[in-house]
Amino acid sequence: MAITEEKPAQETEHKGEEAEEEEEEEELTFEQLGLDPRLIRALNKKDISITKPTPIQRVAIPLILEGKDVVARAKTGSGKTLAYLLPLVQKLFAISGSNRKLAPSAFILVPSGELCQQVHKEFSSLIDSCKVQLKAVQLTTKMPDPDLRTALAGLPDIVVSTPACVAKCLSAGVLQSSSINDSLEILVLDEADLLLSFGYENDLKALTAFLPRRCQCLLMSATSSADVDKLKKLILHNPYILTLPEVEGVKDEAIPKNVQQFWISCSNQDKLLHILALLKLELVQKKVLIFTNSIDMSFRLRLFLEKFGIKSAVLNAELPQNSRLHILEEFNAGLFDYLIATDDNETKEKEQADGSLAESRKSKRHAKAKQKLDSEFGVVRGIDFKNVHTVINYDMPLSAAGYVHRIGRTGRGYSTGASVSLVSTDEMEILEDIKSFFGGDDSKDSNLISPFPLLTKNAVESLRYRAEDTAKSVTKVAVREARAQDLRNEILNSEKLKAHFKANPKDLDLLKHDKVLSKNPPAPHLRDVPDYLLDPTTKEASKMVKLARAAMGNNNNNSARRQGSRSKFKRNRDPLKSFSVEAPKRALKGKREGQDGDNTRKHKRRRAV
Numbered sequence: 001m002a003i004t005e006e007k008p009a010q011e012t013e014h015k016g017e018e019a020e021e022e023e024e025e026e027e028l029t030f031e032q033l034g035l036d037p038r039l040i041r042a043l044n045k046k047d048i049s050i051t052k053p054t055p056i057q058r059v060a061i062p063l064i065l066e067g068k069d070v071v072a073r074a075k076t077g078s079g080k081t082l083a084y085l086l087p088l089v090q091k092l093f094a095i096s097g098s099n100r101k102l103a104p105s106a107f108i109l110v111p112s113g114e115l116c117q118q119v120h121k122e123f124s125s126l127i128d129s130c131k132v133q134l135k136a137v138q139l140t141t142k143m144p145d146p147d148l149r150t151a152l153a154g155l156p157d158i159v160v161s162t163p164a165c166v167a168k169c170l171s172a173g174v175l176q177s178s179s180i181n182d183s184l185e186i187l188v189l190d191e192a193d194l195l196l197s198f199g200y201e202n203d204l205k206a207l208t209a210f211l212p213r214r215c216q217c218l219l220m221s222a223t224s225s226a227d228v229d230k231l232k233k234l235i236l237h238n239p240y241i242l243t244l245p246e247v248e249g250v251k252d253e254a255i256p257k258n259v260q261q262f263w264i265s266c267s268n269q270d271k272l273l274h275i276l277a278l279l280k281l282e283l284v285q286k287k288v289l290i291f292t293n294s295i296d297m298s299f300r301l302r303l304f305l306e307k308f309g310i311k312s313a314v315l316n317a318e319l320p321q322n323s324r325l326h327i328l329e330e331f332n333a334g335l336f337d338y339l340i341a342t343d344d345n346e347t348k349e350k351e352q353a354d355g356s357l358a359e360s361r362k363s364k365r366h367a368k369a370k371q372k373l374d375s376e377f378g379v380v381r382g383i384d385f386k387n388v389h390t391v392i393n394y395d396m397p398l399s400a401a402g403y404v405h406r407i408g409r410t411g412r413g414y415s416t417g418a419s420v421s422l423v424s425t426d427e428m429e430i431l432e433d434i435k436s437f438f439g440g441d442d443s444k445d446s447n448l449i450s451p452f453p454l455l456t457k458n459a460v461e462s463l464r465y466r467a468e469d470t471a472k473s474v475t476k477v478a479v480r481e482a483r484a485q486d487l488r489n490e491i492l493n494s495e496k497l498k499a500h501f502k503a504n505p506k507d508l509d510l511l512k513h514d515k516v517l518s519k520n521p522p523a524p525h526l527r528d529v530p531d532y533l534l535d536p537t538t539k540e541a542s543k544m545v546k547l548a549r550a551a552m553g554n555n556n557n558n559s560a561r562r563q564g565s566r567s568k569f570k571r572n573r574d575p576l577k578s579f580s581v582e583a584p585k586r587a588l589k590g591k592r593e594g595q596d597g598d599n600t601r602k603h604k605r606r607r608a609v
């Protein structure tokens, strides 16, 4: 059959129709997408705010239910996980009812252990609520072969894992290539833009060699990159390509419009002072996720803030996986408000940019340097930090892509958020790079990343003496000791409590990660900023921030508010409301040739979202 090239011309042809259909599409419900009522009930139970599909869900769900290969490229926080998980679970309802398989029917492959746990949890909560007999296991490279064997012996319907772990299972004979070929129906590559940069190319090739032709493949990604294209060629057959406009071309929308971005110019030495002012004067809303580029800096910051009575926890690649997962759970549950994360991916990105990642991963030197760090750890990418209102770049990320992914931890789903970047003279260049990545020049800059308006010079200066005096007491030795002590504690907790928590998950609440590191409690004069030190303008700003927070019930998930704020965005500027669909050539031709009424409806539904 001849395949004709059909792309932008056809999309332009239907632009008028799209406008007419806007309202109708806007109102599409999960039921209308063809989802099983059990899943819809599960969504209602899981989270009352999930009542309406996001745009990526509106288009991807029907296509996946129809068995199409799909590449979905949509910005961070746009709901890509449920976009594939819901139809996948529905398809498993049917598959698991048929003959028992020797190997899992579906694989979801993600780049990090954290993501494995996040996706596994989301899947398990869906199937629990649906009350169906589906079994999911998560497999990580940390598991010894006998554990992997036991997990797979229960014949799970779905495996959530990393490519490295699946390759390990194949080479150890824990998974048989022949049974994959017999049983695998669906393969999902989530965070696809990261899989290759994490060095998983060979692992993926080891699996694709055994992929049956019938296997439906889904590729989810927050950015569009050469890596995604490479994966697409490696794994998919003539897929539908769903692209939110900001991912390609309109880069200034790569960050949700509901995230306000600010920056503050300050010297490196003054960063502690500025972050103190932001937090202590309550000029930013909680919860706050703070990024540093080194683990030592995260501890220095944690110790410094502690002296002023601000408790925080750290998250980095050095911690045992159990601890990291638990820190995430606690932060997501709202047990503490400030989390300082060190983004190890930044190092990977930089190495990749130098073209040296593949080499360095192999080299002994690199292996030694990374010995203590978990190579499957990704603090930023894809992790669904819940209800983060503010992201602070204490250190600027090393690339524009890193910036997008960091800021993408707020404003998720339909919630609102803000970011504040502390930019030193050395970091001005990266700020400029970020601005030009977004397509802005100096004149447009003010709209995109604007100077933070709430912190006056007077307010900063009023805290200078205390901040500088206290910073002096956070010495290198103190940082080293705190870091070692924290690691010791976490390892101890992690090992000792692993078995206990398995049996008593509720006891997890007892283990706190934002415990005070220093032996002495914060001095009263540092804990509370005396009134005479407060600058009136900043005091007023702080009051406004508190009011705003109170108005929201400090709940970033408030559905009513969200719907309200949503409607304020102009449709064509709201990245949650529009994107393009590129159908496979064969499919487009089929539609042109044989559109009946029903087909026309489906066709419209796919295009005009």
Ligand SMILES: Nc1ncnc2c1ncn2[C@@H]1O[C@H](COP(=O)(O)OP(=O)(O)OP(=O)(O)O)[C@@H](O)[C@H]1O
Residues within 6 Å of the ligand: 049, 050, 051, 052, 053, 054, 057, 074, 075, 076, 077, 078, 079, 080, 081, 082, 221, 222, 381, 382, 383, 384, 408, 412, 413, 414
């Ligand atoms: N239809 C919906 N309505 C409201 N919230 C939703 C909806 N779908 C998903 N969410 C919520 O939005 C948040 C972000 O979703 P998700 O993690 O799937 O984003 P993502 O697109 O995968 O982002 P990333 O690229 O960063 O991984 C989650 O907390 C999720 O529960």
